[in-house]
Amino acid sequence: MADATTIPGRAATRPGVARTGGQPPRRRRPPAYARRDALTGYLFIAPQLAGIVLFVLVPLALVVWYSFNEWNVLAGTFRFVGTENFEKLLADPKLAPVLSATGVFSAGLVVFNLALALLLAVMLNRRVRGITVFRTIFFSPVVVSLVAWTIVWSFLLQDNGGINGLLQVIGVDGPNWLREGPTAMAAVIVVQVFKNVGLNMVLFLAALQGVPQEVQEAARVDGASDRQLFWRITVPLISPTILLTSIITIVGSLQVYAQIAVLTQGGPGISTTVLVYYLVQQAFDFHHFGYGSTLALLLFAIVLVLTILQWQLRRRWVFYEN
Amino acid sequence: MRTEAMVRNPERPEGAARHAVDVVVPPVVEVDAALARPRAPRPVGRRRPAGSPWRRVLFFGALSVLAVPFVFPTWWMITSSLKPINEIFAFPPELWPSNPTLDGYVEAFTAQPFAQQYFNSMYIAILVTAGTMLCSAMAGYAFARIRFRGQGVLFLVVLTGLLIPSEVTIVPLFQMFNAWGMIDTHWPLILVSTFGAPSVLATFIMRQFFITLPVELEEAARIDGLGRWRIFWSIALPLSRSALAAVAIFTFLHVWNLYLEPTVYLQTPELFTLPQALTRYTDAYGGEMWNTQLAAATLTALPVLVVFVFAQKQFVEGLAQTGLKG
Numbered sequence: 001m002a003d004a005t006t007i008p009g010r011a012a013t014r015p016g017v018a019r020t021g022g023q024p025p026r027r028r029r030p031p032a033y034a035r036r037d038a039l040t041g042y043l044f045i046a047p048q049l050a051g052i053v054l055f056v057l058v059p060l061a062l063v064v065w066y067s068f069n070e071w072n073v074l075a076g077t078f079r080f081v082g083t084e085n086f087e088k089l090l091a092d093p094k095l096a097p098v099l100s101a102t103g104v105f106s107a108g109l110v111v112f113n114l115a116l117a118l119l120l121a122v123m124l125n126r127r128v129r130g131i132t133v134f135r136t137i138f139f140s141p142v143v144v145s146l147v148a149w150t151i152v153w154s155f156l157l158q159d160n161g162g163i164n165g166l167l168q169v170i171g172v173d174g175p176n177w178l179r180e181g182p183t184a185m186a187a188v189i190v191v192q193v194f195k196n197v198g199l200n201m202v203l204f205l206a207a208l209q210g211v212p213q214e215v216q217e218a219a220r221v222d223g224a225s226d227r228q229l230f231w232r233i234t235v236p237l238i239s240p241t242i243l244l245t246s247i248i249t250i251v252g253s254l255q256v257y258a259q260i261a262v263l264t265q266g267g268p269g270i271s272t273t274v275l276v277y278y279l280v281q282q283a284f285d286f287h288h289f290g291y292g293s294t295l296a297l298l299l300f301a302i303v304l305v306l307t308i309l310q311w312q313l314r315r316r317w318v319f320y321e322n
Numbered sequence: 323m324r325t326e327a328m329v330r331n332p333e334r335p336e337g338a339a340r341h342a343v344d345v346v347v348p349p350v351v352e353v354d355a356a357l358a359r360p361r362a363p364r365p366v367g368r369r370r371p372a373g374s375p376w377r378r379v380l381f382f383g384a385l386s387v388l389a390v391p392f393v394f395p396t397w398w399m400i401t402s403s404l405k406p407i408n409e410i411f412a413f414p415p416e417l418w419p420s421n422p423t424l425d426g427y428v429e430a431f432t433a434q435p436f437a438q439q440y441f442n443s444m445y446i447a448i449l450v451t452a453g454t455m456l457c458s459a460m461a462g463y464a465f466a467r468i469r470f471r472g473q474g475v476l477f478l479v480v481l482t483g484l485l486i487p488s489e490v491t492i493v494p495l496f497q498m499f500n501a502w503g504m505i506d507t508h509w510p511l512i513l514v515s516t517f518g519a520p521s522v523l524a525t526f527i528m529r530q531f532f533i534t535l536p537v538e539l540e541e542a543a544r545i546d547g548l549g550r551w552r553i554f555w556s557i558a559l560p561l562s563r564s565a566l567a568a569v570a571i572f573t574f575l576h577v578w579n580l581y582l583e584p585t586v587y588l589q590t591p592e593l594f595t596l597p598q599a600l601t602r603y604t605d606a607y608g609g610e611m612w613n614t615q616l617a618a619a620t621l622t623a624l625p626v627l628v629v630f631v632f633a634q635k636q637f638v639e640g641l642a643q644t645g646l647k648g
Contacts, residue, residue, distance in 0.1 A: 037468055040550040044464035047457045048480055048525055051517025055495065056483050062494035123385060130382070136634060137389045142641060143630040144396065146579045147597035148619035152399040155612055162398055165415035194391050202642050255487050258581035262601055276489045283493045284586055292493050300490045307485055 063300075066293035073287040085294040094270060094278065101185065102274040106253040108189040110246050117197050117245070121204035122230070135205075139198035146195065150262040153191040154178065157263075184264050184272050192259055196252075200245045207241035208234070247310045251303055275299050396627070403427070403617040410612050426617035433614060434599055435592050440621070443596040446511055447577040453516035454524050454573045455566055462528025463554050467540070477529075483522030489582065491519075496586055510587045511595070515577050524569040531565035532558060564639075571640035578626065596622045 070081045089095060120138055124131055141149060156162040157177040164174035177187045211234055219233050235242070257276045260266060266273035266281070273281070279299060283292025397417075402410055403426050405419040430436050464470075465477050499510045515521070535558060543553050559566075584598040591602070600622060603615040630637050 034469070037550060038470035041464040041468035041470035041473070044460040044468065044554075045476060045480070047517055048461035048521065049476060051457075051513075051521065052480050052483050052519070055514045055518030056486055056491060057479070059491035059494035059498065060486060062497070063491060066493060066497075120388065123381075123388075134385050134389060136631065137392050139634075139638060140396070140627060140630065141392055143575065143626050143637060144623045145597060145600075145619070145626065147581055147600050148399070148623040149395065151600055151615060151619050152395045155402070155616065156395065156398060160411045162402075162415050165411075169414050190391075194395075198392075199641060202638055206642075251487075255489055257489065258597070261581070261585075279489065280492070280582065280586075284496075289493050289497070296490045296493060300486065303487055303490075304485065 060300075063293045063296050066290055067297050069290045071289040073289060081290070085290050088291060089294050089298065094273070097270055098273050098275055098278045101270070101272055102254065104185060105189060105256070105272075105274050106250050108185070109192055109253045110249045112189060113193045113197050113200055113249055114242065114246055116193060117200035117204050118242075120197070120201045121208055122234075124201070125205055125208045138201055141195045142198045144195075146258055147262060149195050150191060150259050153187075154263050157187055178264050179268055181268070182271070184268055188259055188263055188272055191263065192253075192256065195259075200249065203241055203245050204238065207238040211237045243313055244310075247306060247313070251306055254299065254303060254306075275302075396623070399616050399623070400620050403613055403620045405613060407611070407613050426613035427621070429611065429614040430603070430618040430621065433603055433611065434594075434618075436599065436618060436621075438592050439594045439596055439599040442508065442593060443578060443622075446508055446515075446595065447574050450512055450515040450577045451570050451573045453512075454521045455569055457516060458521050458524035458528050458569060459559060459562065459566065460554070461525045462530075463532050463558055465525070466529045466532035467535075467558070468550070480522055480525060483519035484526070486519060488514075488519055492582065492586060499587065505587060506589050506593060507587075508593065511577070511580065511583055514583070515573075515580070520573070520576055524573060527569055528562065528565055531562050535561060567636050568640035571637055575626070575641070 067085050068080060068082060069078055070084065071078045124135055124138075158164075159176040159179070163177070167174040175181070175183050177183045215233060215237070216229060219229050224232065254274075255276060256274060257280060260272055260274060260277045264272040266277050270278075275295065276299065279292055279295040282288045282295060401417065401419055404422040404424070405412075405416070406421055406423050406425060409416065409419065409421065461480070465473065465480075495510065495514065496505070499505055504510055539557055539561075540553050543557050548556075579597060580595065581597045584595045588594055588598065591599070594602070596618075600615060600618050603611045603618060605611055
């Protein structure tokens, strides 16, 4: 029977490190139990680790390698071209519109999503009979299949679809939402917001319930109005959640593909061709795997910057957490 | 992680933030208190919406108006799927089908091998969910409870899966599976979802859970002579039911809704998954068969929606922990 002191899970029981207080750590052979335990540890993480190496790290290395090659599957050519793909990227006349579509989509999504999520959370943060029904309603699209949800909206937003039908009843002649002008991008954003705003709403609700009641009461005693209470007390106190959800929402918005593919196919023109859609189009429709990989690296760089930004910001808002 | 004391403790609103590595996983505790427990021990917010009944009506009226875009699409999907094709675009729009028919549903199964596609989605989602639960529980347990050399570094290696969007690696993954002869099979969907990037969040959630499990339970088992596997399987795992439920829900939904991956990997209609199949209902001229498409969409969306209504608490917790993608 192994001695109970070597039970892992406590910081000091690391094998190979002497635990006697005061002495410098000195290497020694770990006890048989710890060695067997460590082996179990490796076995336990093996499937997940192998999956990450094989399906994340190796592909990531390959995507870098591909980006230095010209690979046309139809022609069956694969050759090293150095930085040609990157030069092509910078010279690509579609890059600016694609990036601006990506930016407009992300910005529109984050503003509309957060504003609506906050509004809903504030409205639902009351203990009234029947409020849970509304929470369920606003959350429910989150669990509806994304493609099913998007198909219904594309049906509704057609020129002769349900939305224009309803508008006509009140005497308004609606545009062909998905096929002309700037309404396509707006439509994609709106559809996406209604699909997922429930998640942010839940996070905001949680944050609102973390606002100490004493602070609110104190402000109220001092004569703060509802509006002042919200902007001066509530918003600053839940600002960490606002920041967190906005970054999660932006990073998520960069990965949107199915909505675009089903609603607009990147059109009209290329007005709703976001980066991921362009990447998939180049790689799998036009079979430019090398250039597609270069675009993938660009996407990765953007996500990486946003994630680092998030970690930095997180460090700054730790103030609120303690 | 889930104890009453912590839910009540206002000093620690950010449950996950206490741990060394914090990723974009929203704190579990907060969510517990917010939605999953509508009757939280400490009521926050005003008890009444407003003083007068008039303002109360106004309040619920505003909420009802806001609810329209959340409910109407689902309503429109179900009712339109029951309309004959010539009434689909009727003007003025009919909120209720005057001549309900199941033609769309029949057509959904005959125009495509829809039953087969339904089965594909179902079996892949179940297989991946079960695999992810086991794989992430084991890895999460090892990272939380077992000491081994290189643990910190290996954990960071696993966490890279959270950082890299799957769209970034889709091209090389396609080439790898192509080289292995796995294109137009379900293997890429199953393998990548179970072991690759999508399962990292599950491992992270399981690790966070196991960290909070009292060590004493395991010490007692150890003294009774139980080995690691037995401790994991018969003590730690049964105690982690709530975390496993969260993992199961978001894994199932994630796999059920996958769209880009199936369209990239699969070419044969018999192998399609549901989201992919939904977009392929076109007539001989390439026109869309709307009532058929909507019937298929209803059949895809409705089962999950019904389960959601009955198991809201678990859904909200589980999904809030995923850090919402998209």
